[in-house]
Amino acid sequence: GQNIDQPTEMTATEGAIVQINCTYQTSGFNGLFWYQQHAGEAPTFLSYNVLDGLEEKGRFSSFLSRSKGYSYLLLKELQMKDSASYLCAVRDSSDSWGKLQFGAGTQVVVTP
Amino acid sequence: DAEITQSPRHKITETGRQVTLACHQTWNHNNMFWYRQDLGHGLRLIHYSYGVHDTNKGEVSDGYSVSRSNTEDLPLTLESAASSQTSVYFCASSTGKGGREIEQFFGPGTRLTVL
Numbered sequence: 001g002q003n004i005d006q007p008t009e010m011t012a013t014e015g016a017i018v019q020i021n022c023t024y025q026t027s028g029f030n031g032l033f034w035y036q037q038h039a040g041e042a043p044t045f046l047s048y049n050v051l052d053g054l055e056e057k058g059r060f061s062s063f064l065s066r067s068k069g070y071s072y073l074l075l076k077e078l079q080m081k082d083s084a085s086y087l088c089a090v091r092d093s094s095d096s097w098g099k100l101q102f103g104a105g106t107q108v109v110v111t112p
Numbered sequence: 113d114a115e116i117t118q119s120p121r122h123k124i125t126e127t128g129r130q131v132t133l134a135c136h137q138t139w140n141h142n143n144m145f146w147y148r149q150d151l152g153h154g155l156r157l158i159h160y161s162y163g164v165h166d167t168n169k170g171e172v173s174d175g176y177s178v179s180r181s182n183t184e185d186l187p188l189t190l191e192s193a194a195s196s197q198t199s200v201y202f203c204a205s206s207t208g209k210g211g212r213e214i215e216q217f218f219g220p221g222t223r224l225t226v227l
Contacts, residue, residue, distance in 0.1 A: 033215070042202060042218035043155070087154060091214070098143045098206045098214040099170075104154035 004103035028093030035087040114139040118219040131190040135203030143206045144186040148199040
């Protein structure tokens with residue numbers, strides 16, 4: 001199984017940068033996902049990493065280090081609409097069909 | 113447009129009653145998943161299916177069952193509802209074609225209250 005840890009809450013100012021860390025322990029690794037979830041809504045896909053390094057998508061970037069069991073999601077030029085919960089999820093190598101283990105989520109609060 | 117829907121969106125029931133939550137997707141995805149989401153726990157997997165007539169238990173499957181008679185639907189049944197099953201339930205689906213990126217698409221959720 002997996003153990004996935006991420007901070008419970010982070011606060012940042014509009015226009016700033018926030019980095020959300022995720023650490024995981026797994027018997028086998030086959031990909032890490034980040035999802036965004038606004039209050040009262042469904043999670044939506046943000047990014048996917050399976051190889052070490054940085055993946056950039058506009059204002060959002062995600063980094064992975066498999067040897068350290070570590071990932072982060074970087075949110076740049078924060079906007080009020082970025083206030084949401086960010087979920088880190090890991091896919092185990094024993095299951096290539098898509099089953100995910102989710103962390104508890106990090107609530108990001110963007111202030112004016 | 114293809115989509116994934118859940119019904120009902122809100123449900124209040126009494127302890128001991130059987131409850132079925134519906135999930136329907138029109139993407140023709142092979143994989144379907146049921147999660148519950150509670151404060152402080154994130155999304156926890158209840159049951160999942162990788163195709164018609166395939167079902168598997170997740171980490172919190174006690175008190176729940178699913179069946180997969182076609183590609184589009186994966187109904188979740190609470191055999192005898194308990195107050196501990198008060199939660200928000202999300203259904204998700206993904207393609208079963210393999211490959212590197214198997215994104216899950218989530219339904220809008222069902223808020224279930226067991227009194």
